[in-house]
Amino acid sequence: MEVGELVRAELRRVDWASLECGCGDSAEHVPLLIEAIITAETPQDMIGYTLDGHVEGSTIIFECTPPAVGVIMAALASDLSTLTRDVLLQTLSFVAAGSGDYGPTAGSEGLGEACRHHVQEGFWRLVQIGLTGTAEDAETVADICESFGLGGDKAVFYQAELRDRVHAKTKRAASALPRSGVGPG
Numbered sequence: 001m002e003v004g005e006l007v008r009a010e011l012r013r014v015d016w017a018s019l020e021c022g023c024g025d026s027a028e029h030v031p032l033l034i035e036a037i038i039t040a041e042t043p044q045d046m047i048g049y050t051l052d053g054h055v056e057g058s059t060i061i062f063e064c065t066p067p068a069v070g071v072i073m074a075a076l077a078s079d080l081s082t083l084t085r086d087v088l089l090q091t092l093s094f095v096a097a098g099s100g101d102y103g104p105t106a107g108s109e110g111l112g113e114a115c116r117h118h119v120q121e122g123f124w125r126l127v128q129i130g131l132t133g134t135a136e137d138a139e140t141v142a143d144i145c146e147s148f149g150l151g152g153d154k155a156v157f158y159q160a161e162l163r164d165r166v167h168a169k170t171k172r173a174a175s176a177l178p179r180s181g182v183g184p185g
Contacts, residue, residue: 001081003038010067010074011035019064022057027064030054034071038084046083051091059098066114069095073122076129085129089140092119096147116148123150130162135169138162 011031021027036049055061055068072088080088096119099112119126123145130141142162145151151158 001039001041001079001084003035004075004078006074006077007034007038007071010071014067014071016064016067019067020062021064022054022060022062027054027062027068030064030068031071034068034075037087038075038080040083041081043083046087051087052094055091056094056098059094061095061098061111061115063111065095065111066118069115069118073118073125076122077125085133085137089129089137089144092144093140093147096144099148116150119144119148120150126150127158127162130158131165135166138165138169142166 011034016030017026017028019027019030021030030051033049033051033054037046037051040046040049051068055065069092072092075088076085095115099115126141126144130138133141139162142159145155145159145162149155
């Protein structure tokens with residue numbers, strides 16, 4: 001995959017060197033990590049390139065997290081490999097789980113609220129991924145929307161749609177399994 005212009009623009013928009021990374025250094029290396037994930041063709045290509053411990057760490061978010069979420073949302077607006085989309089959705093899921101207000105950012109918003117704002121801007125793209133992707137995508141997107149409280153009045157409807165999609169796909173997968181011939185006792 002190729003890093004698109006929207007992602008490149010979002011990466012250029014941020015002064016990464018002025019932000020603290022989860023690893024304790026400046027976040028100057030975060031764009032390289034994101035680009036490596038986007039361009040990876042196999043899981044082996046991603047070895048050594050992770051957002052865990054940099055953008056989020058066990059659902060703890062950092063000063064560089066809100067702008068990184070903006071870049072992730074820009075990336076999700078483009079055509080990504082399934083591998084890349086899964087990694088970025090999982091990162092958003094961890095960020096959403098840790099989106100509590102951990103302190104003010106330069107713009108005086110809390111880090112969690114700043115992340116929520118970026119994800120809310122991409123609400124429709126997330127819902128589209130959830131409605132057209134795998135059952136796991138639908139479940140992850142529903143969790144992200146729920147954790148961030150996305151969608152306003154639409155939230156309940158779309159979360160139900162996504163959860164129904166998960167249940168329907170799970171039932172189909174279970175019915176496709178061979179029967180063991182062992183019945184209830």
